[in-house]
Amino acid sequence: MRLSLLDRSRTRAGWSDAAAVTATVERAVEAEAQGYHRFWVAEHHAVPGIASSAPPVLLAAVGARTSRLRIGSGGVMLPLHQPLVVAEQFLLLEALHPGRVDLGLGRSLGFTPPVRRALRREEAAATGFEADLQELRGLLTGDGEVTARPATRGDVPMHVLAVRHGVAIAARLGLPVVVGGTDLLSDEVLASLREYRRSFRPWRGSAPSVTVSLDVTVAEDDATARDLALPEAWAMAQSRRTGEFAPLQPVRAIRDASWPAQVRERVEALLERAVAGSPARVRRHLEQLADRTGADELMASTSTFDVDALRESDRLLRDLVA
Incomplete structure (x- = not known):
């Protein structure tokens, strides 16, 4: 499998949002040095725990600090944007960083009604996702009703971030698919x-391509890796209780916090499903994942409070997959 990273610019207790996006750029530089294939960034709006709100802007910064790494969005939420604007943004990135740009596309409208109102989008905006994908593809290839600029000689590959029927849309349009979550098996x-592979309709010679995206935390031993996975699990569990996805907390602060029974159950369940452990343990899980899904690429979306430990996890993951 090819190996890539998805970085969501997670905020951390005591950090500014600016520090979070700077850490994303630095992680991309490390990923290129470590030999990763691809580095993607996310789009989230008004989420306290995530600083990445504008993938094209962040990708311009990542591209300027790297030279070989493929860069892309995981993903641009297409119902929030006009296809022409997305095409212009990513054609501009392709002009600046030729042959390196990917466009991953999702259909989320935001977590809460206030966010959707601020974005001037309601639930119905997502119903035209497939048509918007087709319009965007025409604009990127120069086959649209208008000519998006800058015109480039390169290609900007589109990928569909799929949940439920999104996989079927990718198959109908002949596009690569990215599936994520804790229940990939x-x-x-x-x-x-x-069904995606069976019903895939090639477009200009395309073939089925599956990327699986999940948190993968690697450390010298299972206990250390489990600790590194704790901040993300804690934030997820707390969000179910508070309705807010908060910045990552240090492990010691989490251990010292009050753990209501429901939060404890959720944290333990999340840690049980997490891919976190020693290189040998993680390798066994990834081999099973590759065998069962037939994935062409693994995109690790790992985050933790300790950025040095995250860098080491990225290195260990690269070594065991290589």
Whole structure:
């Protein structure tokens, strides 16, 4: 499998949002040095725990600090934007960083009604996702009703971030698909991937391509890796209780905090499903994942409070996959 990273610019207790996006750029520089194939950034709006709100802007900074690494969005939420604007943004990135730019596209409208109102988008905006993908592809290839600028000689590959019927859309349009989550080996997901490959309609010679995205935390031993996975699990569990996805907390602060029974149960469940452990343990899980899903690429979306430990996790993951 090819190996890539998705960095969501997670904020951390005591950090500014600016520090979070700077850390993303630095992580991309390390990823290139470590031999990663691709580095993607995310789009989230008004989320306290995530500083990445404008992928094209952040990718311009990442591209300026790297020279070989493929860069892209995981993803641009297409219902929030006009296809022409997205095409112009990514054609400009392709002009600046030729042959390195990917465009991952999702259909989320934001977490809460206030965010959707601020974005001037309501639930119905997501219903035209497939048509918007087709319009965007025409604009990127020069086959649209208008000519998006800057015109480039290169290609900006589109990828569909898929949940449920998104896999079927990718198959109909002949596009690569990215599937994520903690249940990648569920019968439902595996069946959808089989159907994706069976019903895939090639577009200009394209072939089915599956990327699986999940948190993968690697450390010298299982206990250390489990500790590194704790801040993200804690934030997820607390968000169910508070309705707010908060910045990452240090492990010691989490251990010293009050753990209501429901939060403890959620944290433990999340840690049980996490891919976190020693290189040998993680290797076994990834081999099973590759065998069952037939994935062409693994995109690790790992985050933790300790950025040095995160850098080491990235290195260990690169070594064991290589």
